[in-house]
Amino acid sequence: MEPLGLYVHIPFCRRKCFYCDFVSYPGKEALADGYIEAVIKEAVLNKEYLEKRSVDTLFIGGGTPSLLSPKQFLRLVSGLGAACRFDLNEATAEANPETLDEEKIDAYARAGISRLSIGLQSHDDGILRRIGRAHAFRDFAKAYETAAKRFSNINVDVIFGLPGQSSESFVSTLEAVLNFSPQHISAYSLKLEPGTALAEGYEGASEETDRRMYHAAARILSERGYRHYETSNFARPGFECAHNLKYWTGAEYVGLGAAAHSYITDGVHKRRANTRSLEGYIAAVNRGEKPVAEETVLSETDILTEYIMLRLRLKSGIDFAGFEKRFGFSFADRFAEQIETAKKAGLIERDEHGIYPTLSGFDLQNALICEFVNAI
Template sequence: MQSPSHPPIGLYVHIPFCASKCAYCDFASYAGREADIPRYVDAVAREIARRGEATGHPPADTIFLGGGTPSLLDETQATRVLDALHEAFPVEPTAEVTCECNPGTLTPRFAHALRAAGVNRISLGAQARQTRLLRLLGRIHDWPQVIASVNMAREAAIDNINLDLMFGLPTQAVADLRETLDAAVALAPTHVSCYGLIVEAQTPIHRRIESGELALPEDDVEREMYELARQTFADRSFEQYEISNFAREGYACRHNIGCWTRVPYLGFGCAAHSFFGECRAMNPPTLDAYLAGEEPKIDRLSKEEARFETMMLGLRMTRGVADEGFTRMHGLSIREAFGDKLEKPLAAGLLEWHEGALRLTRLGMDLQNSVLVDLM
């Protein structure tokens, strides 16, 4: 079954169902449509089988079930999705297999079913310690449920646990974030993702900010929050390996690293993206369009687009983009590909060369978008 010449790829499945829609979310996710889950799981299983055949059954070394809320599936449905992946793609014995779960929906039975189906990593959307901030975000859980979910995962023999946290929230003070960071570290996760809030247009939180009902922290306060997170995790033996991601040694998320370094991956389900054969593909963006069988949109990248994408994604990582790897991938060195475009961000102290790689400086992390504009 396996394509012997293809290196391992990543596999992603999008589960678009939620108990409620978060106030900041503009992802393809749907509350109140649980009745569509059985039909959706059927469609995803068919897509997995079809695309496994079409791509020659390449091996996989990472799997990621994201959402939405994958933990809204029942045990049989989640197992069916994972079994379909294993049947269509040879999954390596050491593969990293992640499932996103929300603390308000995870159960011991579901956690044990995930482990039995091969899941060895859980990502929990914890977000904040304070209940008032969770409600502002539209989250249904509280911090005791985060603690309970971590315990459920460990009792199911899933010890690789990520916690998602957020900062830069309306009404959030630096002291609130400090309390959240301390509470998160006390749970001894192997990995933490700590994101600044991005206010997406047409979301409930965007409307409240636009109306003046809510206000975001000042830029200097948000920078202070980010520095607090970086220092807290450094002091607790977490390595920052990407702008928003921190891991204990050996626990960096392999699936996400693959995406940032342009390792091919296939995405299944509505709104899922794929990168395979130097093509980017996007499945139908809505649940109804996906269930109706609409075809994905496919875009073949030009050489120039591929080179820029390598920098756009790779510069998110603290190690930067290795010139040797860039040259191997594109047939040109970074200097040959970007020439004079490098001068401005290098002179401004936003980029630096380090051990054969081009990487963002600490200042460059704050101004990444400016760097990318210079490289366009």
């Protein structure tokens, strides 16, 4: 059986960024010790997956995982290692610059973390204040330089379309990041989510400005040796995020922690989501119950739809041979009309092996996906 991915959600943060709609709880760090023990117990509750199958990727996300003390972080990873069959090829921890220091970086290395993901978002301190970030660019520079002494696989997150950000200032952010030569860069278009502080007073960048920034990222990063392997992700060859590729290729993974999601097959294909409540999560696990709030069994149509949606996020696209092996029929024959339409529109390229989204296809991703999904 193929190895699993393991995602662990750390829902603590010092304060909520103005654009953030992830499940995170400012000011509840006092619950961290109990939460860590609950996550380890949840791993044991999932022993039918985590003991029987090896785990080759680990991703500790949040929230702000770097809020955990070195002792807490080491307890988390060692406890998970005792409950799971770790055979890790990649282990990622997310971090915010203002909470990352030499002691924590040392703890991450000792815990077996092999990849750091640092959330910069912008090099402009004024923009950082407008979006509620707690760090300045100098904090990022210090954290990155310290981390680079121990880690040779670092991702930096940036966002475009931010308030007060011009195309020129976004390019300046990219250039500032490139001065550090990270192995991976994630460049995300700002999504204004309902209920967030930023959505209440900011209409967002124009579509033209947003796309200009995106195209600048694709051009500049390509020129500097980064491969645009997924809609928002750029990597030097060999440094693509193995864990996130599991999501986009339909591989199985288990999620632990409040609001964590899993995709597993146990006779049937299932997606499940844990409760979002921090206290409810801890209480359920301590009662010996799996903290699952929702579970969906996928039909074959659901699986096909997800396959197309997720693969069209990847530059590698849809491989005809792999598709036929999975579903038992030819993608090229079934979707011949849609392939021709998308190709004429410049949204994909095609050869005898498969179809591959173009930059225009990434621009118009929803339209591209709908072209195929609506034909199912």
